[in-house]
Amino acid sequence: MTKVSIIKVATIGAIAAAMAACTPKPPVETATPTPPPAVTNPSYPTAPTGPVDGSNTGPMAGSEQDFVINVGDRIYFDLDSYEVNAEAGMRLGAQAQWLQRYPSVTIRIEGNADERGTSEYNLALGARRAESVRNFLISRGIPANRIDTISFGKERPIAEGSNESAWAQNRNARTAIASGAPR
Amino acid sequence: MRNKTWLGLAVLAAMAPAVATAQVSNRNQTEDIIISQADLTPLQIAVVPFTGANGPQISDVISGNLKRSGFFSPLNPASFVETGLTLANSPNYPQWTSIGAQAVLYGGVTQRADGRVDVGFRLYDPYRQCQLVSYQFTATAEQWRRMAHKISDVVYQRLTGEQGYFDSRVLFVAESGSQTNRRSRLTIVDQDGYNPVFLTQGDEVIMSPRFSTHNPDEVTYVALGKDYSRIYLYNLATGRRESLGDFDGQVLAPRFSHDGSKMAFSIIRNGNTDVYVINLRTRQLSRLTSDPGIDTSPSFSPDGSQIVFTSDRSGSARLYTMRVDGSGQRPISRSGGLYTAPAWSPRGDLIAFTKQSGGRFHTGVMNTDGTGERILSSSYLEEGASWAPNGRYVMFARQSPGGDTRLWTVDLSGRVVAQAGYTERGSSPAWSGLLDAPPANLGVNQGPDSCATS
Numbered sequence: 308m309t310k311v312s313i314i315k316v317a318t319i320g321a322i323a324a325a326m327a328a329c330t331p332k333p334p335v336e337t338a339t340p341t342p343p344p345a346v347t348n349p350s351y352p353t354a355p356t357g358p359v360d361g362s363n364t365g366p367m368a369g370s371e372q373d374f375v376i377n378v379g380d381r382i383y384f385d386l387d388s389y390e391v392n393a394e395a396g397m398r399l400g401a402q403a404q405w406l407q408r409y410p411s412v413t414i415r416i417e418g419n420a421d422e423r424g425t426s427e428y429n430l431a432l433g434a435r436r437a438e439s440v441r442n443f444l445i446s447r448g449i450p451a452n453r454i455d456t457i458s459f460g461k462e463r464p465i466a467e468g469s470n471e472s473a474w475a476q477n478r479n480a481r482t483a484i485a486s487g488a489p490r
Numbered sequence: 491m492r493n494k495t496w497l498g499l500a501v502l503a504a505m506a507p508a509v510a511t512a513q514v515s516n517r518n519q520t521e522d523i524i525i526s527q528a529d530l531t532p533l534q535i536a537v538v539p540f541t542g543a544n545g546p547q548i549s550d551v552i553s554g555n556l557k558r559s560g561f562f563s564p565l566n567p568a569s570f571v572e573t574g575l576t577l578a579n580s581p582n583y584p585q586w587t588s589i590g591a592q593a594v595l596y597g598g599v600t601q602r603a604d605g606r607v608d609v610g611f612r613l614y615d616p617y618r619q620c621q622l623v624s625y626q627f628t629a630t631a632e633q634w635r636r637m638a639h640k641i642s643d644v645v646y647q648r649l650t651g652e653q654g655y656f657d658s659r660v661l662f663v664a665e666s667g668s669q670t671n672r673r674s675r676l677t678i679v680d681q682d683g684y685n686p687v688f689l690t691q692g693d694e695v696i697m698s699p700r701f702s703t704h705n706p707d708e709v710t711y712v713a714l715g716k717d718y719s720r721i722y723l724y725n726l727a728t729g730r731r732e733s734l735g736d737f738d739g740q741v742l743a744p745r746f747s748h749d750g751s752k753m754a755f756s757i758i759r760n761g762n763t764d765v766y767v768i769n770l771r772t773r774q775l776s777r778l779t780s781d782p783g784i785d786t787s788p789s790f791s792p793d794g795s796q797i798v799f800t801s802d803r804s805g806s807a808r809l810y811t812m813r814v815d816g817s818g819q820r821p822i823s824r825s826g827g828l829y830t831a832p833a834w835s836p837r838g839d840l841i842a843f844t845k846q847s848g849g850r851f852h853t854g855v856m857n858t859d860g861t862g863e864r865i866l867s868s869s870y871l872e873e874g875a876s877w878a879p880n881g882r883y884v885m886f887a888r889q890s891p892g893g894d895t896r897l898w899t900v901d902l903s904g905r906v907v908a909q910a911g912y913t914e915r916g917s918s919p920a921w922s923g924l925l926d927a928p929p930a931n932l933g934v935n936q937g938p939d940s941c942a943t944s
Contacts, residue, residue, distance in 0.1 A: 415717055422871065424830070425787075425846075426831075426874070426918065427831065428787065428800060428807060428828075431756070431763035435761045435784075438762075441761075457717060462672075462674075462697070462714060464670055465670060466670065467892070469891040
């Protein structure tokens, strides 16, 4: 399991724990606030003591944060590959569903490569990855005019280090919200 | 006799390197020049501190240049027997041969009535007791570094028979910050690492800087922002910076033709990368490749008739050449491994490239038809060879595992692998041509050991 996924899972876990009654499973378009427990009119003779804590119910539905946390904005590629593998396909399917729910959102697919290549060539490789994601989303009904692409080649790694784990994380495509959704 | 033999060897090493010696050097080795073959003995040269204002500094710059070339070993001035040598005199030969000096360079700076300075110098062979060259450069006093580089070029040329390369600059991407939060800035620096100037702010990713060989003040580079990529044309003298244009796609890998009239580059459309050429005067765009593979990193031959580029149309990245109209595309690289980032030598005779094989990266050269491949340098990760103006060295970027990227040079024999003059973090080097023409008739086309005076 990659470091990024661990953080993501941990974040979701923390949010789920905070949202006492509601345990959302992504996608969470149903994540509306549950009615607060009745703490205002105690039927007991003595009011219970102690603080009543509150916290957010998680990112606002339809926001950039909602997309990043509950859908996942990045998919990963195998070595020397720009094919969307099964795991990536699941996430892209969820991205397509989310995008269909929020039709005013436009996106920019950012293709990335690991450091094991030369910079210009890797820019071309990253572009192939971005295009794979674009085609996948189009095949799931997202209009092409909502999707822009750019390749960052190996210029914007997300994982430090020169090892298989870092390279695996750096071979990715990120679906960035370009417009149409609050942060 | 002894120096004559050496000179023959040096020229052989520089011109007709035989077997490639893959260079495995320690990383983070700063200031080190690695000479891997025992048969290359650097020429011992005495660079006497020049007289006059900035004189000693001029000598230091010359010594540094000659040492970094790998073909010279400047003697320690503390060992000099004859002191007080001025332009008015010839050297006391036995006092120089007694310390093993195979060449003696001395000179001085004199103020002129017009406010400029003359920097004169003489180069002697103390064994044969003859003057190899004398000359003087004239400029404003603050140009002393450039004059030192130009003197270095004359000395290098006179003693090796090859054109010099010291009066040149390097464009590169200065890096700072961590791997995942890297700041990159377009930077220009003198060939020896002095006078670095940042040319961009650091808010864009800078890639593929290149000089026009036609005019060393004209440069191009790619700026990659959050949601755009642009090729800029930038004139260093006027400060004028313009975008090459919008091309309905992501642009990358620009390179000028040698006459400066055209630019080859790539456009990515629908995930497919192809090579294009644009006429910089008419802005007429021609598409040169159209297959579904990656076609990028075009580089013109100096005569402007051909382009070398990398393509994975066969399934893996190989080098191809074609005519400038896109006809006659054919693969030239012959063995396995991935070949990318080709650069056509300014002499026209060789193509430098980056090769990925065996889990390592190699910097190599091949003839323009793909024969005679030689690997000059290898390491964990290195890329992007750029030629010195004389076509006898290439500069490239070398990254240590998980670490920094720095600029390195290697000579055509693969024997002299050295960190470049600029030793801070940097990548994507581009070496300019000579900033202006060297003085004519200073031993050009003469044998390197001839004693003709001028």
